[in-house]
Amino acid sequence: MKLKLSQLLFLILLSLFACNDKTSESKMNDSNTTSKKNTKEKLNETNMKENTMVLIEIIKTVRSKISDSTDVSWSGFESVNELQTELDKDIISLESGDFSSLKTYKVYFLPTGEFQEISMSNSWGEEYLKLANKFDEYYKKIQ
Numbered sequence: 001m002k003l004k005l006s007q008l009l010f011l012i013l014l015s016l017f018a019c020n021d022k023t024s025e026s027k028m029n030d031s032n033t034t035s036k037k038n039t040k041e042k043l044n045e046t047n048m049k050e051n052t053m054v055l056i057e058i059i060k061t062v063r064s065k066i067s068d069s070t071d072v073s074w075s076g077f078e079s080v081n082e083l084q085t086e087l088d089k090d091i092i093s094l095e096s097g098d099f100s101s102l103k104t105y106k107v108y109f110l111p112t113g114e115f116q117e118i119s120m121s122n123s124w125g126e127e128y129l130k131l132a133n134k135f136d137e138y139y140k141k142i143q
Helices: 005-065 080-095 102-108 115-119 125-142
Strands: none
Touching: 005 080, 005 102, 005 115, 005 125, 080 102, 102 115, 102 125, 115 125
8 A cells, every 4th residue: 555745744743743632631631630620639628627616616706714713623633823824835836826725724624624624613514515525526527
């Protein structure tokens, strides 16, 4: 079978276009995969921020329960001032992105932990249970 030069050129050009289409399709698939990964990472980052904000709000709620007359005698704190100072300092750290204190708060929310003892001594035990359950729920989401 003899091909004319024009037919041969046509076949060569056709095969080049087919290769370019496959390369373009591959690049598009790679781009879509990267885009999906970036979107997923952004969603995870957004979820992390939202979940952390809920944890901060829970800690702020506990802080709002603490006044100069709060009984801390059954907790590990020496004074109300010590508790208030720690809460205030940690809230500022958490809001600035330093989450290192969250493990401490996980312990504070445990049964017989500092917050349960304080809540029971100061008549907000029911609210403590709701806060502790919510804290546990959102703490798990960021782990």
